[in-house]
Amino acid sequence: MKLFYEGLDDPRLATLDGYSEGGGYEMLRKALSMQPQAVLQEMLDSEVRGRGGAGFSMGKKMSFIPKGAMDKYLVCNADESEPGTFKDRELMQKNPHLLIEGMLIAGYAIGANKSFIFIRGEYSHQADVLDAAVAEAREAGYIGERLLGSAHTQDLVVHRGAGAYICGEETALLDALEGKRGNPRLKPPFPAVQGLYRGPTLINNVETLMNAPHILRMGGKEFARLGTANSTGTKVVSVSGCVQRPGNYEIELGVPSREIICDLAGGPPDGRTIKAWFPGGSSAPVLPGTDEYLDLPYDFDSLAKAGSMLGSGAIIVIDDSISIVDVALKTAKFYRHESCGKCTPCREGTNWTVKMLERVQSGEATPMDLDIMASVQEQIIGNCLCVLGDAMAMPIGSMIAHFRDEFEAHIASAREANGLGAAIPQVNRARQGGAYPMREPAGVEPTAVVV
């Protein structure tokens, strides 16, 4: 079943007339005729989980917003910067009114009277499309004071960012929207309590908000029957990298991952095999391209159980012609560039990981560097204000865990090419009571360790 990709290419869909012909803004009317609490209940019943990366229940997030008359804010996170993710771009460009309607419904449910779409600055065409759509909707009375004769007032502003991955993090996004450097904030207080301009703020991804009109149309309980028990609804999956037919594909959550990669996206180029894949953007731990992992159902829980995550739903496929060392270095360099520098484990950890990976690549490293690198990743995870550090630590850590043999082989061959000779077998620090458990180096008898 497709909620978003049916007739998405119709150019009239981006206009108010074309959108209205297909029943557009009917659900806004329906919502306004209901009590806000009833709208919220539908969202809770749908059990839809956030599509931006964390996968937190949308209804629950909305219910955290305090009741009562005060300035409340709704922010749509359209700062889609996760490498491999490009679903929001296509959805916003081709169906901008669905996002606006979703935001109006969500705004009504929580009582927000000011709403913002924070779109990344690079999406200038999509921002223009949204600006035009907002102007049309405002003209038609869907946005503004006492919209459609109800007591609800909601304003909508399209705000363009200026190129920073960190602004996809919700509190950094709020800082950027307030006109500051995009640094994440210390949580708590969470944005639901104290967010934009210190008011209660709901922040949702584009695709999440676009689900709202569909939930109202189908009814929350009916919507929850789509997908699997804990991952309801459909998901737009961005498939890219070494596949024959990259692009966005809408699936019902829970289909086998292999179906997405090999059937919809055509699989790796002829004669190549899948070495590894990121199931949910470059921040998700990589999974090897073995049957065990490719047969995993594509939903939140199955991927979490396999040690990875669904994230933003971006599959990046890496085939066997690519060196995993190059991928690791590329990934780490990205996070080093995007680290805002506010907290130490991330700022230093990303930098040192890049330095160590460069040593691995150029052949100056020893296998022990892999252990140090893995321990650096462990020290980043959970120790930062936001998850940018974790977003590097998880994929790098998983690459070392899954492809250690390839890293070691690369180190050996690169050392040889440098004329450095084989690395001296390293003593396993764990045996000396070191702080971080490390893997036994190959070919060293534990008894040979002299303490």
Next chain:
Amino acid sequence: MAVDPSEVRRFAHGSRVPGWDDAADLTKDPAVVPDPATTPVPDHVRTEIEAQMAKYPDRRSAAIPALHIVQREHGWCSPTAIEQAACVMRLTPGYLTAVATFYDMFSTTPKGRHDVYVCTNISCSLLGADAIHEAMVEAAGADPDFHVKSFECLGACDIAPMASVDGEYVGPLEESDCQAIVDDLKAGREVLPAKQLKRRKIAAEHWRETG
């Protein structure tokens, strides 16, 4: 060493900070909110920034839009550009400079007027983006009109390897396209119309048509 030390800019005494040994001018006050009487701001820039400020409950929210406007006017976020924005927004230039230096799309050093961002992130680099970036740098040559930059994921991995040329997404690129991009920009034409992302259909449809 994997990192070439000569790549790191060094100033006096090996410091990485410029002005390391310049004595601070204690008689000089830090830059304050510019005086409108002595800071000329073109009328259309002032109107545009004021319109942006009116959109938000707090005028500071218009910092990024205002910097976009002055960068477009001046070509880069020059001290004059930032002073003009600061004058209209009633902020210190220091505040806006702090914002401008944080974001990749603002340049606090002079740059060419055509922005060519070549994505060199994972998905694109798996398909040869680094070679495209090199070819692009070569095609642009020493022409000061071009600002070729390797950029992080631009969110268009379906057309990898790709580039954003003055905001227009084009891809999948081949090395020969780089010269065409330069030629199109020089001639003031639309850039690679056949490869523009905005004209591409949804993936299922696109691949059904092209096979």
